[in-house]
Amino acid sequence: GQQLNQSPQSMFIQEGEDVSMNCTSSSIFNTWLWYKQDPGEGPVLLIALYKAGELTSNGRLTAQFGITRKDSFLNISASIPSDVGIYFCAGRGGSNYKLTFGKGTLLTVNP
């Protein structure tokens, strides 16, 4: 089945620093989604990407759908303490709506 490799597994940064995380797939995806999950909460959609090469921003967040359709990255600029959480990438590769999730990147921001 499809597999997603998400890296890094965790990051410890200082407030104000930029952050980058990425996901790669063993197969082609049609949709890439980035979610953030706070402890004890459900994932919240940050950015959705639907076309290869698409670059989309949401405030301080920027994500891109790789040209090969097998990868995506998420950048967070000028991090703040509330950016702390687990970030998941997810891809959809078939005609149904099932998503394959990465294992998550735990972000810690030191004030």
Place this chain on the structure above:
Amino acid sequence: GAVVSQHPSRVICKSGTSVKIECRSLDFQATTMFWYRQFPKKSLMLMATSNEGSKATYEQGVEKDKFLINHASLTLSTLTVTSAHPEDSSFYICSATDGTQETQYFGPGTRLLVL
């Protein structure tokens, strides 16, 4: 827009009892809903996909008689954990898609603890 709610947010029950979890799409009609299970510090594991008015499709290894799913309307899906045991304790999360966008919107999750 695209708000999904879950009820209850947490539940504690005795071993052997059944627990029902509701998932509602509040401001859109959900043609498809999904149920996930998440273990501590792990990613989301898809349990089943449910389409309104039809039987749910379960992922391999998920017991359909153990985890009963009903999607009776375009805004409500329920997951019933039957004869719950301590190993069923977990964080259960639902998501929904309206079919017009290829995006899933997640509920806030339900923490189940079986004693």
